[in-house]
Amino acid sequence: MFPFIGEGGGYYYYIIVGLQIFCGYHAYQRGNLQRWIWLIVFLPVIGSAIYLFSEVFSGQRMRGPKIDVGAIINPGAKIKKLEDDLRFTDTFANRIKLADAYLASGQTDKAVELYETSLTGTFADNEHALSQLMTGYYNQNRYEDAIAIANKINRSQKFPKSKAHMLYAMALENTGQTELAEKEFKAMKGRYSCFEQRYQYGLFLKRAARYDDAHRIFTEIIDEVPHLGPIEKKTGREWFGKSREQLKAIANESVNK
Structure with missing residues (x-):
């Protein structure tokens, strides 16, 4: 049994x-x-x-x-069901659900195509779909396109601490706009929150050979962990672990100089 x-x-x-x-x-x-x-x-x-x-x-x-x-049991079954739902009822909601599933499963090209064909008419400014399309563009290394979308949604109340804002900063760096990128990274810097954004800011500083500044960012993240609740610890676990790894890497680099 x-x-x-x-x-x-x-x-x-x-x-x-x-x-x-x-x-x-x-x-x-x-x-x-x-x-x-x-x-x-x-x-x-x-x-x-x-x-x-x-x-x-x-x-x-x-x-x-x-x-x-x-x-959890069969990830492919969810996508198959969403594909069937869309074939049966072609609505904006069903399109975006399927595109989100494609994006989450790493099928970026399919996701981007579906977002692009769905963002028309009355749905052209849908914030969720635009943010997801921005993620798809970034994953495709289409940084200029990602920046263009960020400029459409950056007035949203959700934008300042969103993943889209983080990708905007990273896209700016990848197009050589490092000063603007740092300005955006600093805008996402807040205590006891935005752990992924701050981790990425630390990597940005490390890539610029600003090791002391990067060390400070990673250290601040780790120092906050004991003061967090169980949910915050769970959601930020990945970035705490990666921050510790970066601190070790910076220490090793200092020793080997």
């Missing part, structure tokens, strides 16, 4: 089975069993852990975006 769990696991076997039963019963009571059952059954430990943190421990106050269980 419970695949991938061995018969000889001793107490661990019963703990895992009990965990599956608890998660399954809890999901049944909440009316979410159909959504969660396959993840709990086919990925007993990971699936149960995801369920517990998403539906039991997190609570309404701490809850983040819902997990797409189908995408």
Whole structure:
């Protein structure tokens, strides 16, 4: 009944089975069993852990975006469904959902083409689609096109601390506009937030051989970690780890000079 769990696991076997039963019963009571059952059954430990943190421990106050269980088990199935949805109902919303899925899965060319053909008429200024198209352009090394889109959306309230703003600064650097790039990086510098943006600013400084300034940026990021809540620590984990790696790299470079 419970695949991938061995018969000889001793107490661990019963703990895992009990965990599956608890998660399954809890999901049944909440009316979410159909959504969660396959993840709990086919990925007993990971699936149960995801369920517990998403539906039991997190609570309404701490809850983040819902997990797409189908995408975890079979990422290609999500794209196939979105493609079928678009063929059945060709709407702007369905186009953008599919384009977003293409972009997230690394199919940048398909995503860009779909964004470009969708941003017309009354949807020509859709902020989400423009930001995503900007990401696609940057991934294609089309930096001038990315900058052009940034100039369309830079008055938005969401722009200052967005990924699009970060890519704008990076595109400016890649087109030789380093002073403007640094100005934009500095605009994203805030304590206890914008960790990816600040990490990229540190890399920018390092590429300019401003090692002391880069060291300061990476150090500030790491020093803030003990003062963060669990959600902030989780979302920024990648950039904390990379900042530590950069501090080690800078220290090694200093020793080898």
